[in-house]
Amino acid sequence: MKQFSELCVSVFERATQDYHATDDVNADVRNPFPPGSIEFQLYLKHRIDAVQWHLEDMIRDPEISPGDAITLKRRIDRSNQERTDLVEQIDSFFLEQYKGVAALPEATINTESPAWAVDRLSILILKIYHMQQEVNRPDAETEHRQACERKAAVLYEQKTDLSTALDQLLDDIGKGRKYMKVYRQMKMYNDPSLNPVLYNHRNMAH
Numbered sequence: 001m002k003q004f005s006e007l008c009v010s011v012f013e014r015a016t017q018d019y020h021a022t023d024d025v026n027a028d029v030r031n032p033f034p035p036g037s038i039e040f041q042l043y044l045k046h047r048i049d050a051v052q053w054h055l056e057d058m059i060r061d062p063e064i065s066p067g068d069a070i071t072l073k074r075r076i077d078r079s080n081q082e083r084t085d086l087v088e089q090i091d092s093f094f095l096e097q098y099k100g101v102a103a104l105p106e107a108t109i110n111t112e113s114p115a116w117a118v119d120r121l122s123i124l125i126l127k128i129y130h131m132q133q134e135v136n137r138p139d140a141e142t143e144h145r146q147a148c149e150r151k152a153a154v155l156y157e158q159k160t161d162l163s164t165a166l167d168q169l170l171d172d173i174g175k176g177r178k179y180m181k182v183y184r185q186m187k188m189y190n191d192p193s194l195n196p197v198l199y200n201h202r203n204m205a206h
Contacts (some may be wrong), residue, residue, distance in 0.1 A: 008042055011039055012042065012046045012121070012122050014032075014043070016050060016126065025054050025058075029044070038090070042090070042118070048086065049083065049126060050126060052076060052079045052083070053126050055076050056076065059073060083119070087119050088182060091115035091116075091180070091182045094114045094115065094173070098173050101174060101176050103178075103179040113180055114166065114169055114173070114180065124155065124159055131148055131151055134148040135152055
């Protein structure tokens with residue numbers, strides 16, 4: 001049986017290649033997986049991460065205009081909210097998967113939920129892709145490419161370790177040795193009822 005981390009990596013790598021086929025943050029998303037499937041959610045999650053990766057590059061352009069920077073910052077904020085929402089959806093998938101498992105008396109909770117480990121794996125696949133691009137960059141100095149090659153080796157090691165840890169966590173949850181909860185992020189800065197700048201602005205407008 002394929003480990004869940006293998007499924008994640010295969011979907012993330014496909015989504016990475018699909019994004020870079022156009023390398024356009026505004027390109028339409030053509031999710032190849034059936035809506036409602038975990039693969040569909042994983043693909044969409046990684047697509048959001050890939051687009052945001054490039055938005056973060058763009059906003060660091062030293063010649064960006066203040067107006068464009070504000071527009072990009074607000075888009076990144078929306079992207080972060082979408083990313084968080086999808087992480088919670090993926091955790092809900094895991095809760096459903098393991099709802100029939102009785103936690104052992106000595107069961108403990110993990111420091112992060114499975115979906116947040118999936119989130120880290122998604123970002124790691126992007127780091128590996130872009131670091132490999134630097135390794136292969138024809139206009140870069142040899143020293144730069146060699147330094148990036150060493151960094152890439154570390155990233156590949158992290159990928160192995162994180163994949164193993166994710167699969168072990170899911171195995172522990174499946175056998176009752178660990179239990180999980182979904183803590184909704186309750187991000188306050190995007191909520192007009194919780195961010196004082198937003199609700200004070202709204203009150204002043206009235």
